Amino acid sequence: MKLRSFLPMLLLALGANAQLATKPALTLEAAKKIAAASEAEARKNNWNVVIVIVDDGANLIYLQKMDDTQIGSIDIAQGKARTAVRMKRPTKALEDAVAAGRNALLTLPGATPLEGGIPLMVGGKIVGAIGVSGVQSNQDAQIAQAGAAVLAQMK
Amino acid sequence: MKLRSFLPMLLLALGANAQLATKPALTLEAAKKIAAASEAEARKNNWNVVIVIVDDGANLIYLQKMDDTQIGSIDIAQGKARTAVRMKRPTKALEDAVAAGRNALLTLPGATPLEGGIPLMVGGKIVGAIGVSGVQSNQDAQIAQAGAAVLAQMK
Amino acid sequence: MKLRSFLPMLLLALGANAQLATKPALTLEAAKKIAAASEAEARKNNWNVVIVIVDDGANLIYLQKMDDTQIGSIDIAQGKARTAVRMKRPTKALEDAVAAGRNALLTLPGATPLEGGIPLMVGGKIVGAIGVSGVQSNQDAQIAQAGAAVLAQMK
Amino acid sequence: MKLRSFLPMLLLALGANAQLATKPALTLEAAKKIAAASEAEARKNNWNVVIVIVDDGANLIYLQKMDDTQIGSIDIAQGKARTAVRMKRPTKALEDAVAAGRNALLTLPGATPLEGGIPLMVGGKIVGAIGVSGVQSNQDAQIAQAGAAVLAQMK
Numbered sequence: 001m002k003l004r005s006f007l008p009m010l011l012l013a014l015g016a017n018a019q020l021a022t023k024p025a026l027t028l029e030a031a032k033k034i035a036a037a038s039e040a041e042a043r044k045n046n047w048n049v050v051i052v053i054v055d056d057g058a059n060l061i062y063l064q065k066m067d068d069t070q071i072g073s074i075d076i077a078q079g080k081a082r083t084a085v086r087m088k089r090p091t092k093a094l095e096d097a098v099a100a101g102r103n104a105l106l107t108l109p110g111a112t113p114l115e116g117g118i119p120l121m122v123g124g125k126i127v128g129a130i131g132v133s134g135v136q137s138n139q140d141a142q143i144a145q146a147g148a149a150v151l152a153q154m155k
Numbered sequence: 156m157k158l159r160s161f162l163p164m165l166l167l168a169l170g171a172n173a174q175l176a177t178k179p180a181l182t183l184e185a186a187k188k189i190a191a192a193s194e195a196e197a198r199k200n201n202w203n204v205v206i207v208i209v210d211d212g213a214n215l216i217y218l219q220k221m222d223d224t225q226i227g228s229i230d231i232a233q234g235k236a237r238t239a240v241r242m243k244r245p246t247k248a249l250e251d252a253v254a255a256g257r258n259a260l261l262t263l264p265g266a267t268p269l270e271g272g273i274p275l276m277v278g279g280k281i282v283g284a285i286g287v288s289g290v291q292s293n294q295d296a297q298i299a300q301a302g303a304a305v306l307a308q309m310k
Numbered sequence: 311m312k313l314r315s316f317l318p319m320l321l322l323a324l325g326a327n328a329q330l331a332t333k334p335a336l337t338l339e340a341a342k343k344i345a346a347a348s349e350a351e352a353r354k355n356n357w358n359v360v361i362v363i364v365d366d367g368a369n370l371i372y373l374q375k376m377d378d379t380q381i382g383s384i385d386i387a388q389g390k391a392r393t394a395v396r397m398k399r400p401t402k403a404l405e406d407a408v409a410a411g412r413n414a415l416l417t418l419p420g421a422t423p424l425e426g427g428i429p430l431m432v433g434g435k436i437v438g439a440i441g442v443s444g445v446q447s448n449q450d451a452q453i454a455q456a457g458a459a460v461l462a463q464m465k
Numbered sequence: 466m467k468l469r470s471f472l473p474m475l476l477l478a479l480g481a482n483a484q485l486a487t488k489p490a491l492t493l494e495a496a497k498k499i500a501a502a503s504e505a506e507a508r509k510n511n512w513n514v515v516i517v518i519v520d521d522g523a524n525l526i527y528l529q530k531m532d533d534t535q536i537g538s539i540d541i542a543q544g545k546a547r548t549a550v551r552m553k554r555p556t557k558a559l560e561d562a563v564a565a566g567r568n569a570l571l572t573l574p575g576a577t578p579l580e581g582g583i584p585l586m587v588g589g590k591i592v593g594a595i596g597v598s599g600v601q602s603n604q605d606a607q608i609a610q611a612g613a614a615v616l617a618q619m620k
Contacts, residue, residue, distance in 0.1 A: 173337075173465065174337055174339050174340040174343065174464040174465065175334055175335065175336065175337065175340055175432060175437070175464050175465065176334070176335045176336075176337050177332045177333065177334055177335060178332065178333060178335045179330055179331070179332055180330065180331045180332060180333045181330065181331075182328075182329055182330065182331050184329050185329040185330055188329065210367065211367060212365065212366060212367010212368060212369055213367060213369075214367055214368075277330060282330070309329040309330050310328065310329065310330065
């Protein structure tokens with residue numbers, strides 16, 4: 001994303017009344033690297049999980065189910081990833097709010113307010129999210145975080 | 156199921172690069188025996204229920220509705236069976252967690268967190284689940300358990 | 311998968327009153343290899359597609375979306391894979407039947423009767439399916455077939 | 466249905482202004498016998514199918530999936546049974562109408578206009594339907610018919 005993204009930004013800076021923009025974006029290659037880091041964290045702990053990566057439109061880029069993971073986690077991991085990108089925050093924030101008594105959040109359409117979904121951010125912009133399900137929610141989040149951490153090294 | 160499940164596992168261990176696996180599976184014959192044991196437990200107590208058995212992919216193998224059971228139990232029993240196999244645990248665990256205040260679990264996609272769904276396990280692997288609905292949840296679970304117990308004698 | 315699948319079948323035949331069965335199963339490792347072969351076929355032709363692999367219960371094991379693929383293909387590829395495993399035949403058979411005038415097939419619950427979904431078989435048993443969407447349906451099927459062909463070499 | 470149905474009808478005739486009625490009804494026992502006859506017909510031909518029996522409210526009484534039946538047939542057999550009872554006619558009538566060009570029937574809410582669903586009638590009243598799926602549609606219907614035929618001998 002060197003030259004190709006530099007030029008539009010330059011032009012954007014020059015064009016005082018620019019009406020179009022560029023946004024950073026995940027690629028399948030990036031998603032696979034993020035997922036691989038999460039899978040490594042899971043295997044290190046002998047945990048079986050589903051790992052999901054969605055883009056900034058909450059649409060699936062990547063999903064993998066490790067052997068013997070409960071099949072319910074396929075939908076839950078997707079729900080966590082979608083919720084993290086749609087609400088632009090870790091799903092733990094929503095789970096904590098519900099736990100604190102804000103049950104009204106349970107009505108958020110299509111939301112999965114369970115820890116284990118983490119937004120993927122680049123330069124302050126959201127590019128997607130990772131969702132993990134299969135073990136304890138805080139362990140799911142630990143696996144998701146290992147994947148999200150990889151993004152910082154990307155360019 | 157002694158020899159038959161032991162040999163594949165042995166061969167699996169020997170095949171260093173095994174990419175395919177084998178897994179134990181229910182048959183219709185097994186499902187009918189499990190359901191018959193559950194029905195006997197229900198009749199012994201003069202209880203009318205719906206009894207459902209799903210496979211490891213949460214797909215229906217068997218369903219029967221005893222006369223005079225409330226028709227809402229048709230969907231609830233299926234929901235309990237599907238939830239038990241999808242979450243690989245008795246649905247009572249989910250009902251208890253919700254009762255203890257983890258309301259966020261109410262958003263699990265398609266889940267029925269009500270006691271009365273029990274996973275069916277063979278050699279540590281999940282082969283399906285049984286779900287029962289029609290009387291009190293703990294009575295539903297008692298009926299489901301009577302069916303699940305039959306699996307241990309099968310081969 | 312020679313010896314390993316032969317022995318259980320032999321034992322099954324010997325056990326006159328067998329109530330449980332064994333069945334071959336995909337692993338994540340197998341799914342990744344199948345998907346990699348499909349992705350290679352797509353890249354060779356400069357095609358961008360979504361590749362989906364489901365297990366024998368029509369549950370997701372693996373999904374990847376190549377860059378710039380239309381996002382509608384995420385659901386379509388899943389639909390094709392699910393339909394192929396649920397109907398135990400290539401989705402082309404359904405598309406052809408509809409094209410020949412059997413419009414009633416359009417009402418099949420949840421079916422996606424579009425070419426590009428292919429069952430994955432091991433020793434005559436279905437272990438899952440691959441679904442591809444993104445280019446012309448016959449090209450989608452060509453990509454799916456390249457993945458399915460890898461299964462024959464697995465054990 | 467000799468005495469048990471005769472007396473209410475007698476009383477009904479005596480009560481000049483009767484506002485309530487009785488209706489013949491399937492029992493689980495009847496459903497199991499109907500399904501057993503269908504299963505026997507299927508086994509005789511080495512066919513694997515899903516057999517479904519619903520009551521006059523289109524609600525499930527009984528479902529069984531024979532081993533190795535495609536899992537898509539679980540929903541299709543239910544759809545056929547529900548459609549037969551809801552429309553009070555064999556689903557073949559709907560399939561024929563669609564085949565004759567009446568595509569508007571494809572929009573019937575929740576309908577499965579595919580041969581293999583047959584109403585179960587007692588004394589001119591509908592008491593439910595049987596739906597079968599798994600082989601060719603006319604073979605599905607043959608299996609369903611074998612079950613429906615059993616009803617005539619019941620009393």
